[in-house]
Amino acid sequence: EAKVALMGGITGPIAGMAPAMIASMKLALDQANAAGLAIGKITYQEFDCGCNPQVATDAATKAVNVFGADAAVGPACSGALLAAVNSVTIPAGVLVVSPSATSPKITDLDDKDLVFRTVPSDDFQGRALARTLLERGVKKVAVAYINNDYGKGLAEAFKAEFEAKGGTITQFRGHEDKKASYRSDLAELAKGGADTLVLFDYGNASGMTILRQAIENGFFKQFVGADGMRDENLIKTLGEANLKHFFVSAPVGEAGAAFEKFAEAARKAGLDPNATFAATSYDAAALVALALEAAKGDKAKLPQALRAVATAPGERIYPGEWEKAKQLLAEGKEIDYKGASGDHEFDAKGDVPGSYAFFKVEGGTYKEVQKMK
Amino acid sequence: MNPVLVMHQVRGGYGDADILHGVSLTVNPKEIVVIVGPNGAGKSTAMKAVFGLVKIRDGAILFEGEEITGWKPDAIVRRGISYVPQVKNVFAEMTVHENLEMGAFLAKSVKAEAFERIYTLFPDLKAKRNALAGSLSGGQRQMVAMGRALMLNPRLLLLDEPTAGLSPKYMEQIFQICRDVRDTGVAILLVEQHAKQALAFCDRGYVLATGSNRHEGAGQELLNDPEIAQMFLGG
Amino acid sequence: MSGKPHSHRCCARDNIAPVVAKRERTMALLELENLVMAFGGFRAVDGVSLKVEPGTITGLIGPNGAGKTTLFNVIAGAYQPTAGRIRFDGEEITRLRTDERFHRGLVRTFQIPHEFPRLTVLENLMVVPPKQPGEQLWANWFTPGEVARTEAEVRQKAIDVLAFLELTHVMNERAGNLSGGQKKLLELGRTMMTNAKLVLLDEPAAGVNRTLLRKLEEKIQILNREWNYTFILIEHDMEMIEKLCDPVICMAEGKVLIEGDFATVRNDPRVLEAYLGETVHPEVEAAIAEIEELEIEEGNA
Amino acid sequence: MDTLGLLNYAIFMGVLIGIYALLSLGLNVQWGYAGLFNAGVAGFFAVGAYLSALFTAPPVPDRIMGWELPTGVGWFAAMAAAALIAWPIGKVTLRFRSDYLAIATIGVAEIIRLVLRTEDLLSGGVRGITGIPRPFGDLPYEWSQLAYLGLTWGMVVVIYWALERQLAAPWGRMMRAIRENELAAAAMGKNVEARRLEAFILGAAIMGLAGAVYVHFMRAITPEAIDPMMVTFLVWIMLILGGSGNNRGAILGAVIIWVIWSSSELLTDRLPAEIATQAKYIRVFVIGLMLQLVLRWRPEGLLPEGTHVRRSS
Amino acid sequence: MSGLELINFYVIPGLISGSIYALGAIGITLIFGILRYAHFAHGDMATLGAYVALGLVGSLALSPWVALPIAMAITALVAVVLDRVFYRHLETRPKILTVMASLGVALMLRSVVQVVWGVDPQVYSTGIVRAESYGGLMLRSRELITFATATGLVLFLMAFLRYTRWGKAMRAMSDNPELARLCGVNNEAVTRLTWVIAGALAAAAGFFLGINTELNTMMGWSALLAMFAAAILGGVGRVEGAVVGGLVIGLVEELSVLVLPSQYKMATAFVILILILLVRPQGIFKGKVL
Ligand SMILES: Nc1ncnc2c1ncn2[C@@H]1O[C@H](COP(=O)(O)OP(=O)(O)OP(=O)(O)O)[C@@H](O)[C@H]1O
Ligand SMILES: Nc1ncnc2c1ncn2[C@@H]1O[C@H](COP(=O)(O)OP(=O)(O)OP(=O)(O)O)[C@@H](O)[C@H]1O
Numbered sequence A: 001e002a003k004v005a006l007m008g009g010i011t012g013p014i015a016g017m018a019p020a021m022i023a024s025m026k027l028a029l030d031q032a033n034a035a036g037l038a039i040g041k042i043t044y045q046e047f048d049c050g051c052n053p054q055v056a057t058d059a060a061t062k063a064v065n066v067f068g069a070d071a072a073v074g075p076a077c078s079g080a081l082l083a084a085v086n087s088v089t090i091p092a093g094v095l096v097v098s099p100s101a102t103s104p105k106i107t108d109l110d111d112k113d114l115v116f117r118t119v120p121s122d123d124f125q126g127r128a129l130a131r132t133l134l135e136r137g138v139k140k141v142a143v144a145y146i147n148n149d150y151g152k153g154l155a156e157a158f159k160a161e162f163e164a165k166g167g168t169i170t171q172f173r174g175h176e177d178k179k180a181s182y183r184s185d186l187a188e189l190a191k192g193g194a195d196t197l198v199l200f201d202y203g204n205a206s207g208m209t210i211l212r213q214a215i216e217n218g219f220f221k222q223f224v225g226a227d228g229m230r231d232e233n234l235i236k237t238l239g240e241a242n243l244k245h246f247f248v249s250a251p252v253g254e255a256g257a258a259f260e261k262f263a264e265a266a267r268k269a270g271l272d273p274n275a276t277f278a279a280t281s282y283d284a285a286a287l288v289a290l291a292l293e294a295a296k297g298d299k300a301k302l303p304q305a306l307r308a309v310a311t312a313p314g315e316r317i318y319p320g321e322w323e324k325a326k327q328l329l330a331e332g333k334e335i336d337y338k339g340a341s342g343d344h345e346f347d348a349k350g351d352v353p354g355s356y357a358f359f360k361v362e363g364g365t366y367k368e369v370q371k372m373k
Numbered sequence B: 001m002n003p004v005l006v007m008h009q010v011r012g013g014y015g016d017a018d019i020l021h022g023v024s025l026t027v028n029p030k031e032i033v034v035i036v037g038p039n040g041a042g043k044s045t046a047m048k049a050v051f052g053l054v055k056i057r058d059g060a061i062l063f064e065g066e067e068i069t070g071w072k073p074d075a076i077v078r079r080g081i082s083y084v085p086q087v088k089n090v091f092a093e094m095t096v097h098e099n100l101e102m103g104a105f106l107a108k109s110v111k112a113e114a115f116e117r118i119y120t121l122f123p124d125l126k127a128k129r130n131a132l133a134g135s136l137s138g139g140q141r142q143m144v145a146m147g148r149a150l151m152l153n154p155r156l157l158l159l160d161e162p163t164a165g166l167s168p169k170y171m172e173q174i175f176q177i178c179r180d181v182r183d184t185g186v187a188i189l190l191v192e193q194h195a196k197q198a199l200a201f202c203d204r205g206y207v208l209a210t211g212s213n214r215h216e217g218a219g220q221e222l223l224n225d226p227e228i229a230q231m232f233l234g235g
Numbered sequence C: 001m002s003g004k005p006h007s008h009r010c011c012a013r014d015n016i017a018p019v020v021a022k023r024e025r026t027m028a029l030l031e032l033e034n035l036v037m038a039f040g041g042f043r044a045v046d047g048v049s050l051k052v053e054p055g056t057i058t059g060l061i062g063p064n065g066a067g068k069t070t071l072f073n074v075i076a077g078a079y080q081p082t083a084g085r086i087r088f089d090g091e092e093i094t095r096l097r098t099d100e101r102f103h104r105g106l107v108r109t110f111q112i113p114h115e116f117p118r119l120t121v122l123e124n125l126m127v128v129p130p131k132q133p134g135e136q137l138w139a140n141w142f143t144p145g146e147v148a149r150t151e152a153e154v155r156q157k158a159i160d161v162l163a164f165l166e167l168t169h170v171m172n173e174r175a176g177n178l179s180g181g182q183k184k185l186l187e188l189g190r191t192m193m194t195n196a197k198l199v200l201l202d203e204p205a206a207g208v209n210r211t212l213l214r215k216l217e218e219k220i221q222i223l224n225r226e227w228n229y230t231f232i233l234i235e236h237d238m239e240m241i242e243k244l245c246d247p248v249i250c251m252a253e254g255k256v257l258i259e260g261d262f263a264t265v266r267n268d269p270r271v272l273e274a275y276l277g278e279t280v281h282p283e284v285e286a287a288i289a290e291i292e293e294l295e296i297e298e299g300n301a
Numbered sequence D: 001m002d003t004l005g006l007l008n009y010a011i012f013m014g015v016l017i018g019i020y021a022l023l024s025l026g027l028n029v030q031w032g033y034a035g036l037f038n039a040g041v042a043g044f045f046a047v048g049a050y051l052s053a054l055f056t057a058p059p060v061p062d063r064i065m066g067w068e069l070p071t072g073v074g075w076f077a078a079m080a081a082a083a084l085i086a087w088p089i090g091k092v093t094l095r096f097r098s099d100y101l102a103i104a105t106i107g108v109a110e111i112i113r114l115v116l117r118t119e120d121l122l123s124g125g126v127r128g129i130t131g132i133p134r135p136f137g138d139l140p141y142e143w144s145q146l147a148y149l150g151l152t153w154g155m156v157v158v159i160y161w162a163l164e165r166q167l168a169a170p171w172g173r174m175m176r177a178i179r180e181n182e183l184a185a186a187a188m189g190k191n192v193e194a195r196r197l198e199a200f201i202l203g204a205a206i207m208g209l210a211g212a213v214y215v216h217f218m219r220a221i222t223p224e225a226i227d228p229m230m231v232t233f234l235v236w237i238m239l240i241l242g243g244s245g246n247n248r249g250a251i252l253g254a255v256i257i258w259v260i261w262s263s264s265e266l267l268t269d270r271l272p273a274e275i276a277t278q279a280k281y282i283r284v285f286v287i288g289l290m291l292q293l294v295l296r297w298r299p300e301g302l303l304p305e306g307t308h309v310r311r312s313s
Numbered sequence E: 001m002s003g004l005e006l007i008n009f010y011v012i013p014g015l016i017s018g019s020i021y022a023l024g025a026i027g028i029t030l031i032f033g034i035l036r037y038a039h040f041a042h043g044d045m046a047t048l049g050a051y052v053a054l055g056l057v058g059s060l061a062l063s064p065w066v067a068l069p070i071a072m073a074i075t076a077l078v079a080v081v082l083d084r085v086f087y088r089h090l091e092t093r094p095k096i097l098t099v100m101a102s103l104g105v106a107l108m109l110r111s112v113v114q115v116v117w118g119v120d121p122q123v124y125s126t127g128i129v130r131a132e133s134y135g136g137l138m139l140r141s142r143e144l145i146t147f148a149t150a151t152g153l154v155l156f157l158m159a160f161l162r163y164t165r166w167g168k169a170m171r172a173m174s175d176n177p178e179l180a181r182l183c184g185v186n187n188e189a190v191t192r193l194t195w196v197i198a199g200a201l202a203a204a205a206g207f208f209l210g211i212n213t214e215l216n217t218m219m220g221w222s223a224l225l226a227m228f229a230a231a232i233l234g235g236v237g238r239v240e241g242a243v244v245g246g247l248v249i250g251l252v253e254e255l256s257v258l259v260l261p262s263q264y265k266m267a268t269a270f271v272i273l274i275l276i277l278l279v280r281p282q283g284i285f286k287g288k289v290l
């Protein structure tokens, strides 16, 4: 008998991603329930954190006090998470695992070891992307980012690493979402003569508009985005033929096998496994369920249990292997969860290092070109 | 001879409260009828009632034998009644000429003579024809309002204090115009505070107080009644 | 009618005022010097110079569009004159704001009453006195005693004014519910809540029932005699002008046509022609000429 | 769902209601007393919240402020800053009819949001500010919440009392006169522009205070907190429903709307997933509809103005 | 930067968003001028129009250009109904209550769109349209059509208002509704006509915004401030003013990127608004100052 709150950004700026994320979380918990864990049925309930601190705090308070959650998956957005954990969950001693809050700020939180995430901090990805580009011979780029914690965090990490390693950044500009035209922005970005545009934005928001307008007007030869730009819909909308020079980086699981297991189950449940943050959401929920099982429902032991099930040493558990995990835990053995989105070896701050790959567009989807370091 | 306008026991008001408590009036063809009474008696309200601008809860209003109670104002204008309200009776942001044009809004085409007729009645307006009505003096506005109402050749004219703020010269003129208009076959119902002068030139008069009829009769008759003079005409 | 005001100081104006007026001819209360108010090319007020003696009721008449209301607007500060100067109580006020003129005792009423509809009648009056300490944001907190004291004074004064105007029974009514005539009285009452020296009345009689108007006239006379208010009064009602005003000024086309006592103005052929609209017959003209001659003789004597 | 949990939630709700009550009172000064249509409540709220946060939060390297001053100083600074921002805005727009003020204040709130998002040096940019201290923050969770509830409602009561006093004084009478008929008020020697500006600034200061109370409760703030929907619009509905021009109405409106808004979420959270997402939007729809119903059937609000007027006269 | 570059990347996009703003601003200026209140639901009405067109494109597989007039008609109808249900009964109350009601309507419209179409950005047609060069001027057909249609609609509207009695009836009603009624003007009909025009043009604005970028449920609300600025800049109540105002705002927004960080692009409309209120509140074409 345990309760888990699912705190998604159901309304607000990332509302578009929320359904897939929530469904993935539910998938994990439903699987766990079907396996019949020793702690009994895990009840869960959705809460909307609206990607807004105020809404999130309200939601968290309800989750903790009214619903009586033992742990929470989410909140989805960094700002919302910071507010909710600071004023509600940390004081109340509730474990929180976020699948999508990527702000580097979360790393430094004084969190009494109660805040974790299955998505790497933007810091890692930005740096990795910088190194990969240099390695591929791209020495001069222009950087455009959406002005929010995601875009900005990535852009700054990228800039620091890229410049430190000898690259040149000709333009470094933020922009707001939802403008009709970005052509003047693009014209400004093009000044300085870089032919690669690094675009930290979302593929279902201004990122798509900018990409489209850049291609339509012949700005830049090559475009590079991060995980936010990895959007299937974008390929459909802009047409694959136009995206020959468009690349994205995105976190991937260490072993392709783990992702495939998740993908299979997801497809069976009618979910798109490649949807943004679907895999991390699944992992976050799965980890919470495993930790609950390991801690035998004792709230105070949850953080410790989470570390135990997520990190080596221990027998490897892949997505969907609930029976096996249950068995091992019942026998008092250590397990090590290998998730759909990575290994989730939490560091001292509750962050995962993450591994990334570089993708190109092919066959209506994103194909891995190379691993990133 | 059928009356032009009959108000029969009209009861009504603006919100829930009644202002008119059973007002009855009759205007016969070719007749000038004047309503006098203290401030707040409901004179203007009675006029608005004819024009469908007041909630009527009881009673009936007939125009040339046809019941028009509850009609929309534009339908009533079309039926042949013109009305000059007591306040806000010009289009302040339109020129004098445009104000007159609006008077003839329902006519298919407006003839130049119609304008000429009004400009002859009020020569002051001709000079000001391109001025915004909002910039006119109080009296000049009153002229515009009258002129607008006369543009369509109505069969019944309702005038709410047409002489308020007009110089004595124009007051006389307005009364004269009323007589002239009446002689062309238009019936006129007007409210006046210049009660003595009005009663002297009208055919019949009504005295209204606190929303009901108090007296009625020929103008001279009312004028000569000392009680009425004391109570309503300023001694 | 409350009897009180009548009993004291009854004959102030009749005996004293003319003397005072003569002696202080140089110290007029209001002095307009060649005032011009132009709208675009059109001169609504076109070089008006006049003096208003303290204690008088000056009647301002003239055809519609003569520029009377515009002149009021300029005096009260609603418009800045194109040219000319205004002196009030020995001080030049041509460039002052409306509220500054108000504070010097120059008060106007509106042709259409401008009451505060959702305030009670009493509150409508209590709002008026200028410089009430309680109107300062902080005074309530730092000098509550003084605030309470002035408030009591203001309230008493408002109650007195209401008694004078015979409005006591509607004291706690919302002002918006008053009838047209009562609003006119309220409008007048507001001028009594401050130390007005000069009150500008714009057509107080228009649309007012004649019976009520007679009362209004009485009030104005009392204010003039016993409160020492000076009035300028725009009106088209000749009865009222005749009863109250001396001198009478007739304007036409932005200029002063004639100034004098009522009879003089009333019978001036130009006034008859432009304003009163009575046909001028030769014999009347002769009669007028005779009267004028007589007056000149009197003046010389 | 145990009683203690519910109680905790009730306390949390109580604090937020208190914060909204402050906003609603501030708006009542502007709209209810002076007839000023401020559609940028969120802007003043944000200024207050950020300023108090910056005064009291610990310093961080790439931000200029972070002074670790006592919370009281922060609250005072919040009020002062909101007032200071209100001054030039009012100066420009109060000359015009309310619609212009509404448009302008929407714009100001938007600019404030953009500045807070963009100027990292000043506001921590899109990542906002964390580590803001809370009075009684070191107590155990429940007690700390309870203490903050007391503090918040203490502020509400103080502001309510002060405003009531002010409204009953000649100041309130003059304000209402100006609202009723500007032209006449000017002719009666009132300096209309200055007085309206005064009300605007006073209201803004109270909104700033609400922001400060909010930020110390949440202990963190990001620009997303300045959502016009969550701040400006909800507050307007509270005031209109409660009864503008009446301070008790303003508070009552805050209570009712927040309870409905918050508990409607408890309901929608229980809906099946397919419609749960939809239900979030339907909730907004319902709030919009509620405003319409109030305007239709009870435009003067639950506690209309005027009861007060009678008492004072 | 060459002149051509300036034109291609700043002026042309500026003119395009300018004409979109103009279409929205016409409705706002008419409602502001005739019915005398600021209509805050106008942006979301544009959103609705854009999504209605999307619905037609999606469900009936119409070409977007065929869907446009139908969407305009439907939105016009919606506008008339909204007025009837939510605004009409407030006619005799202080106008500011109607302004508030329109804020509520804005929320309601938006949530309807969000429930029906979801919150993901959507497009009318997929793929990329590269610009053609007209002697160095880079233009796409959809941009030409946007500009031409906007111009056509505006010219038609202006002719309609000038050469029919409706124009005069609108002015009269805006001036003094009671008196207009007494002149035989059917105020309800004028109001309805105003809403038909405003609704149809708002839908066109939303549609063009959508076809030149993507559709999202906040698109109208984000453009609202710019539309208001355009209406006031041009002079409230002046159709030609709204057009000029819209173009100016569109241009300045784009050009502002030359001197300001582009995060502040959205603020330029507002800055212009404040300046115009300070310097010339009646706007370029001497509209009303309410
Ligand atoms: N629009 C309105 N709403 C509510 N009450 C009104 C309205 N107009 C007038 N009244 C009230 O109706 C009553 C009668 O007003 P009405 O205007 O008919 O008086 P009147 O006889 O024309 O007076 P006056 O000679 O002063 O013009 C008054 O008590 C007035 O306060
Ligand atoms: N703001 C203005 N703009 C342009 N012309 C104006 C303005 N105000 C007044 N006028 C013109 O100035 C002239 C004088 O107007 P004013 O209102 O002073 O007349 P009045 O003497 O008060 O007349 P009445 O007795 O009819 O009220 C009129 O012809 C009027 O059209």
Ligand SMILES: [Mg+2]
Pocket: B043, B044, B045, B086, B160
């Ligand atoms: Mg009347």
Ligand SMILES: [Mg+2]
Pocket: B137, B138, B139, C068, C069, C070
């Ligand atoms: Mg006048």
